[in-house]
Amino acid sequence: MDLLRAAIIGPKGTPYHDGLFFFDVHIPSAYPSGPPLVYYHSGGLRINPNLYENGRVCLSLLGTWDGRGCEKWNPAQSTMLQVLVSIQALILNEKPYYNEPGYESFATTPNGQLLALKYNDDTFLYSCRTMLYSLRRPPEHFADLVAGHFRVHGHTILAACKHYMAGNDIGSVVPEEEEESASRSAPKAKPGVIRTIPLNRRYAGSFDTSLKVLYEDLLMEFNVKGADTRKFMIEKLKKDQPAGT
Template sequence: MDTESLQQGSSSSWHTTGAVSCGAAQQQKRQRCQGSSSDQAGSSSSSSLQISEPEPQQIQEEEDYYMEDDCDDDFDGYDEDDYDFDEADFNQHLADKFDDLDLPPGVEATVPWLQKTTPKEDVKEPPKSNTADENANKYTQFKQFDTVQNFSDHYYAKNSHGEPNRAWSKRVQHDWKLLEKDLPAYIFVRVAEDRMDLLRAAIIGPKGTPYHDGLFFFDIHIPSAYPCAPPLVYYHSGGLRINPNLYNNGKVCLSLLGTWDGRGCEKWNPAQSTMLQVLVSIQALILNDKPYYNEPGYESYANTPNGERLALDYNDNTFLHSCKTMLYSLRRPPEHFADLVAGHFRVHGHTILAACKHYMAGNDIGSVVPEEEEEEEEEESSEHKSGDAGASGSAPELGVIKAIPTKRRSSFNPSLKVLYEDLLMEFNVKGADTRKFIDEKLKKNKPAAA
């Protein structure tokens, strides 16, 4: 279906500007997830977030990225024991794979906040082979908005949609026009020609948050009562709860969707609210820098020592979940988004790996990762200070590594190291610039000279 031929809605009240600005004005107001005794996902998940020091969670892996309708909320979706890593085999595999390849230099990738230009347009990827060049072209040509024939794996594919009436079709086409024209950067949408009630969105996590450079997928169903009723939204969680508003069973808790109480412009307004407003709200209000305070009642602990400690701890766990979500997407990309997944992580793989090492060095999740030149200067400075400290008898670590203000869980670094190794392998397969990290690994495992 050619979107240029879609009918424009006649009502002038359906303008996005007012709706989105209203949502933007509420960015500082955290959306609250609805937790009732009847919602097992909410009760089981929120129970793990207590103001006292939370216990380390067992991390399990889900076999399938896409979940069944009846999800076991006690299932964490990931098991580190499944990641049986053999360094010798890994090193040999990498040596065999890349000995004869001339890998490109590092690709700097930034993720500005809600810009109007798409991230792909700012990235220049030197081709390594005909296949890599073809894949890069598919990524750069991946449109922010486009139509597809249908979705075979859509969460709401089995929902009955009936025969759409003229008013419903006209409103949906109007929303499609808004999405095609006004989508902010780092949001990508595909709508189905055969099923106008289905669409899928991919949102890239913003910089400065524990979600940075991650890809998060949402399936959306437009009910027959639309726009009198809000759309239904399902999050592809992989069994992981990465935010108080995003349940491990796929539920998205947002006032705009009617899944949590709200007032005024926070609630769905049939005359003004749009699909675009829903997606921008998820990106801006849910995927934020301190998601811990999205939990109902926890905002009162903001700016307190105990609250900040728990917020940092939540960010640590959230980043681990985000890395696992990257692996799910790489190994089983949602339909019609394979080119986006492969290209995104090929371009941003270097940045993600550098962030992992930065965090394992003791820095806060979401903090700025130094440029490579700065990293080299820090390493040289660290070695110099270490030598001087050793000569004077002072502690060599003093002033070398910037530590976070609170003690981090001892389980964080081992967990992230396992994910780092898996991401390194997956990013290599996708053609990301990982030369620096491979060299470091091979150098570390090279036998010392006799």
């Protein structure tokens, strides 16, 4: 086999949590002497400094970014599994803002931390748009996987959206009662930070406005796919009900 497609689930505790991200992998004739070629299905969205709109994946292991020692492809040790795990753990991480070259040096500064939080806000919005893109235009032969994934995780994603609209940090733990219908087999979320948001953190409510629109779209899509949306649909019906009825 010289061509395969991989679906990576966004890790808990990150702005990518519960999302589905698709990658096409070409195994060249020189493999394993050289690394595979990896293409990301971006849907035209830049969700990470290492993942480009044109599908380019920047990773030292792939030879698409500078690296030293064990960061680079080693024909005797490197594997396809290592590539996929690296994408999930090193690229789809808790603070992707610091993936940008040179930005890690700002991690200990107040402004750098604020920018990282703002980047997480934007990234979660892109992740939600990626979910909608996958639901509406699933990769060939992966429609059942996409539908099944969001059927299981839809409730958790919607609960997280409401949690974030309430002012909590992206990736922070959603209260247990909000995830009562989540799959027992789903990985437990990492502890997150819940704190008061600085007034200049989320600009003029743009995050909330955008997320509210995405939440409504996701609710409808998840409902069609058979996810546990009953609680959220009831809330929507009550909200949409004319006053005095």
